[in-house]
Amino acid sequence: MIEVRELTKRYGRTVAVDRLSCTVEPGKVTGFLGPNGAGKTTTMNIALGLHRPTSGEVLIGGRRYGDLRQPMRHVGALLDAGAVHPARSAHHHLRWLALSNGIGYRRVTETLEMVGLAGVARKKVGGFSLGMRQRLGVAAALLGDPGVLMFDEPVNGLDPDGIRWIRELMRSLAAEGRTVLLSSHVMSELEQTADRLVIVGRGRLIADTTVRELADRFGRLEDAYVSLTSQAVEYPAGREGIA
Ligand SMILES: Nc1ncnc2c1ncn2[C@@H]1O[C@H](COP(=O)(O)OP(=O)(O)OP(=O)(O)O)[C@@H](O)[C@H]1O
Known part of the structure; x- marks a missing residue:
């Protein structure tokens, strides 16, 4: 609530x-x-x-x-989907967030699958479309369940x-x-x-x-x-x- x-x-x-x-x-x-x-x-x-x-x-x-x-x-939030370092991969971005928040590695893979980014997880975020960035933002919001x-x-x-x-x-x-x-x-x-x-x-x-x-x-x-x-x-x- x-x-x-x-x-x-x-x-x-x-x-x-x-x-x-x-x-x-x-x-x-x-x-x-x-x-x-x-x-x-x-x-x-x-x-x-x-x-x-x-x-x-x-x-x-x-x-x-x-x-x-x-x-x-x-609490998870999607505020500004552009706020991700472009040289990082989606996986790297989420792993870094997970690590700094005491969240297990498995959840990174899980959330990438949930938002449909598992296939591009190792690609640099700089090359992502707006829709892919939004999905990554959603994955970050869901990371801590x-x-x-x-x-x-x-x-x-x-x-x-x-x-x-x-x-x-x-x-x-x-x-x-x-x-x-x-x-x-x-x-x-x-x-x-x-x-x-x-x-x-x-x-x-x-x-x-x-x-x-x-x-x-x-x-x-x-x-x-x-x-x-x-x-x-x-x-x-x-x-x-x-x-
Ligand atoms: N950091 C800030 N410094 C000064 N004024 C601000 C700041 N952030 C927001 N405002 C002002 O506060 C008011 C509310 O802004 P806010 O962004 O919260 O509205 P919003 O409902 O989210 O609007 P939008 O749909 O345009 O995003 C606006 O007049 C805005 O110009």
Whole structure:
């Protein structure tokens, strides 16, 4: 479970996250949805101990990230799939991560097979396509067999096969009882995958609901999303000076 409690993050005068509270439950895919700049990445970065909150907290399985012993066994994340040394092989990258986190060698082979990279495991990551890098990022997230997974815009740049693969993976991870948080700024990416939706705008909670509830209330989900977030878009269409 992920618990976000009264979370606020300011960068200078920018309020990236504004007293956000929500609970992300196990056994479900929860979509974390909001326009650009809504505070999704910031919230995830704080959950993963990469940024410090101004106030409030995020708990993973009841503990702050900094208090987790062997964090990769509790939480895995795909944030920036490009952040891998290009001269390293996929296998080398994962083995290094495993070693530094007390994870056994067998799990490296296992995760490479799970994400379909076993055949290119010894090739340099520099030659990987975006889809292959995403798969490697997912393998790294799964390495510690964690109960909580966070994926920041995981389908960005993927082809239809890759998109289907990642959707099915999310669903199967949730079916195994894991907590799966999946961020996106596009409703259509989430409507087939997510059970619950946490919708944010300008750092604030706009809705904490289910896909079904939203569909019942608004009909088309995309309409629901546009209507709910219309006040929270940084650069609304038609504003002067913006094409
Ligand atoms: N390191 C930083 N320094 C200053 N401002 C930041 C920093 N990180 C984020 N921000 C600002 O905080 C706000 C929230 O950004 P964040 O990246 O969390 O939003 P997001 O919902 O993930 O958006 P996107 O969908 O575009 O990734 C934005 O206004 C952004 O410009």
